[in-house]
Amino acid sequence: MQNKEQRTCPICGKTYHDHPALSRTDGRTEICPDCGTRQALEAVGIPAEKQEKILEVIHEKLGEREA
Numbered sequence: 001m002q003n004k005e006q007r008t009c010p011i012c013g014k015t016y017h018d019h020p021a022l023s024r025t026d027g028r029t030e031i032c033p034d035c036g037t038r039q040a041l042e043a044v045g046i047p048a049e050k051q052e053k054i055l056e057v058i059h060e061k062l063g064e065r066e067a
């Protein structure tokens with residue numbers, strides 16, 4: 001794919017190429033998929049350390065898929 005724009009996440013400062021997620025705080029700010037996942041997990045009451053664990057698992061699975 002060619003039109004992969006590089007974006008910078010305003011929350012974690014990471015650059016990413018994936019489709020952005022929308023911040024739940026204002027519904028407009030584009031954030032990286034990881035922060036989107038964090039906010040979604042936060043919204044259902046998952047504590048921060050578990051959020052990171054879940055993200056690790058997601059990254060592992062995505063890595064498998066892209067490999």
Ligand SMILES: [Zn+2]
Nearest residue numbers: 009012032035
């Ligand atoms: Zn982020």
